[in-house]
Amino acid sequence: PSILIDGTALAAGLVTRIAADVATMVRTTGVTPGLAVVLVGRDPASDIYVRRKIAQTGKAGMRSFEHRLSEETSEAELLALIGQLNADDAVHGILVQLPLPAQIDAGAVLDAIAPAKDVDGFHPVNVGRLSTGTGGLVPCTPLGCMMLLDTVIEEYRGLKAVVIGKSNIVGKPVALLLLERECTVTVTHIATRNLPDIVRGADIVVAAAGSPALVRGDWIKPGAVVIDVGINRVPREDGGTRIVGDVVTAELGHARAVTPVPGGVGPMTIACLLANTLQAAGDLVSGSRPSHRRQAG
Ligand code: NAD
DSSP states (O other), X not given: OOEEOOHHHHHHHHHHHHHHHHHHHHHHHSOXXXXXXXXXXXXXXXXXXXXXXXXXXXXXXXXXXXXXXXXTOOHHHHHHHHHXXXXXXXXXXXXXXXXXXXXXXXXXXXXXXXXXXXXXXOSHHHHHHHHHTOXXXXXXXXXXXXXXXXXXXXXOTTOEEEEEOOOTXXXXXXXXXXXXXXXXXXXXXXXXXXXXXXXXXOSEEEXXXXXXXXXXXXXXXXXXXXXXXXXXXXXOTTSOEEEEOSBOGGGOTTSSEEOOSSXXXXXXXXXXXXXXXXXXXXXXXXXXXXXXXXXXX
């Protein structure tokens, strides 16, 4: 591609700006934004994500409250903790790392998080706000995708966008954000027929299927912009493993811009978590209704 969008650099810039805003908030209101991160069980990938999130919170000058619960935690115990965090004035954002153990209904837990503190944007109130375009907290990965797109796209209006994947975490919310910008959006998934032909019509492709090497060069229209959300662990020749996306980037010489994996959407996701925590803290401190998202800037 003519442009490899550097998500690591974009995320670092965003974290620097957030840190400056946090410092201003502390100076002017005396409030330090605080993020509670709840991890149930010992999933190794979740453990890495939680560590990264907590490390970044510190970099931005925010407080973090880490709650590590045993694999055997009951739903009632987790709901009791959520209740405490909802009531805690030092906590502005609450993140429950998914997946949760089988004995806990993840939907019930997400429903219990106060929407104003729901920095993952998974609560039905925030999902509804996103679908009606009325502000609220937006899921971090889709928000990161839009900021990456914003670095290369000035006018979205009328562009054809194809989203591959329809999950509540990535596919659906990213489709809604693109729709809000007046793209013509097609959402595709595992049962979609003739996926390559549909993707061939796209000016913007967001690949979030979790399927390594799914999107090939001949699917991509010359000049298209491709966001690769996939994180797939695949075997390496030397017996180890490596991380690849959903897109065969080496075949995309004719695309206008592509995000790398790693170093694209991943770092932006964490930076957007901090952005959401700052937004939640600002709204909670001012007692205002959920604000409309600020532009990536
Ligand atoms: P998911 O499994 O919940 O959803 C995958 C979606 O892709 C489904 O709707 C499914 O129908 C569709 N799909 C699967 N295989 C397909 C195929 N061959 N053709 C067309 N559609 C197909 O996954 P998710 O949580 O949405 O995550 C998607 C990918 O993004 C995963 O690789 C995940 O690891 C990655 N991810 C990355 C970040 C990040 O920060 N970079 C964040 C979240 C998810």
